[in-house]
Amino acid sequence: MNYGSIARIAEKYGAKTSFDEKIAGHTSFNIGGVCDIIVQPNSAECIRELVAECRKSSYKYYIFGKGSNVLVSDSGLRGVVIIIGSEYSGITRDGNRLICDSGATLTKICTAAKNYGLSGLEFVYGIPGTAGGALYMNAGAYGGEMKDAVVYCDYLDSDGIVKRMERKDMQLSYRHSVFSGSDKIILSVCFELCERNAEEIAAKMAEVMHKRRDKQPLEYPSAGSTFKRPEGYFAAKLIEDSGLKGFTVGGAQVSEKHSGFVINKGGATCSDVVRLISDIKDKVYKDSGVKLECEILLIE
Ligand SMILES: Cc1cc2nc3c(=O)[nH]c(=O)nc-3n(C[C@H](O)[C@H](O)[C@H](O)COP(=O)(O)OP(=O)(O)OC[C@H]3O[C@@H](n4cnc5c(N)ncnc54)[C@H](O)[C@@H]3O)c2cc1C
Known part of the structure; x- marks a missing residue:
């Protein structure tokens, strides 16, 4: 398969694309073989169009964030790998809320929150995933989970329609959410935080990172x-x-x-x-x- 239609959509949006590249370099395990095509979309519209084309042409597709919770086969992946990461990682502030593109890393989000003097996500500092991957897994550490701070997310449903889901409908439990194993694709995540002195937030983040370095x-x-x-x-x-x-x-x-x-x-x-x-x-x-x-x- 040459995935010409996928490459054309990627080109239209200026999204990074590679053929026959090892996925290992996109995972924290540094493991995984050669994939047919890897695209790194840079907007929600680009994601929507790529997924619609995969569904229309019956291409198998795989969604990745930072690849920090996955182990990929040595023979790579036959189909379209869509990495929702740094190319789609904007963060917007709305009062005490941060609305984050799903490719924004938790590190970037925590740092932005600290700079705005907003507290409530320090516990995830150092988890090397994206907002999307973390919500998918309901990632957590040191007594906190994504469910403690998330308000709603926007996602692409199985019909390619963008919808909003409130926290109460996300079935967030230990390393599980309504997104786990589903074909819903998280596009953005909104977190509700509270005001706090930036130095206190930085101290909490440093403490969490110190514990990680010490134990992991x-x-x-x-x-x-x-x-x-x-x-x-x-x-x-x-x-x-x-x-x-x-x-x-x-x-x-x-x-x-x-x-x-x-x-x-x-x-x-x-x-x-x-x-x-x-x-x-x-x-x-x-x-x-x-x-x-x-x-x-x-x-x-
Ligand atoms: C050193 C280290 C420490 C870690 N510590 C912790 C920890 O303390 N707590 C913890 O919970 N986890 C931890 N993790 C695991 C991992 O970082 C988290 O689970 C993280 O949230 C995964 O995010 P990701 O973007 O890397 O997702 P990926 O690994 O890329 O993907 C994981 C799953 O999420 C899906 N997914 C990713 N993005 C989307 C999206 N936008 N829409 C729909 N589905 C999506 C993928 O399809 C896949 O099924 C750690 C990992 C490492 C390497």
């Missing part, structure tokens, strides 16, 4: 916590109790710093990670009877 293996590529937190347990503790700290398959390893993270020690493939995850699940289940569930999404 940020020096290696990864996709964050590999597993969801099992009810009543901690995945990292179960993995450590099973003697799997440092356990390695190919280039993939259970981090020695934080057993809840699988890291790419160098040259890890998707198959390495998949085998490592499977071995961890088996051993932990055998030792503790707890079934670990992946938080990382396998895209193939």
